[in-house]
Amino acid sequence: MNELKTQLPTDTWVDCTWEEFIQATTQPEYAKAKCYYYNGQLRLEMSPVGTNHSLDNGLIVLLVNLFGIAKGIPLKLLINCSYRQPGIKEAQPDASYYVGERVTSAPTGSSVVNLEFNPPPDLVIEVADTSLTDDIGQKRLLYEDLAVGEYWVVDVNKAQVIAFKILSNGGSQRISESSVLPGLAITRLEEGLQRSRDTDNTTVAAWFLQAFSQ
Incomplete structure (x- = not known):
């Protein structure tokens, strides 16, 4: 090239x-x-980020953060962080999380995260408006090889969350409840996305937090 x-x-x-x-x-x-x-x-x-992509990106991390607060689960959120295996692969998800005890091993500093010296995140999220086919295809294979814990794709057009558990022996499996955030049903996230189409994020957040604070 x-x-x-x-x-x-x-x-x-x-x-x-x-x-x-x-x-x-x-x-x-x-x-x-x-x-x-x-x-x-x-x-x-390089595609411009539209309003729907931005709204869903903001809302999905808001809901995950609220779930962590409601359940007392430590979370470390990284936005647009790059993860690299030098000479082999690199990814830059919309959002990623270190969860529970692993928040203490979350990387710090201003450099790209070198996975030769740092663990991969527990949860990776990609928000798909025009890139859905790639996000559930090639990128899913990439995150399988990076050995993240769980991979979610937010389909902006359908207000849907396509969630995968990354298997220890390779590959991934579609899930209906998070394994890194036990008790969080994927349908609950989807309902939050759907509600956001008709109301503001504060109202959606209050509904979501009430559901998990009982």
């Missing part, structure tokens, strides 16, 4: 070396891109 500045496609997977991926991510024109690398391919996401 040559002339990365002028010829590099975005919002699609492109064959390249790790060195070319690193070069691309340091270019000023891609400073705001979300960056992924997997199986010898890069993906730079």
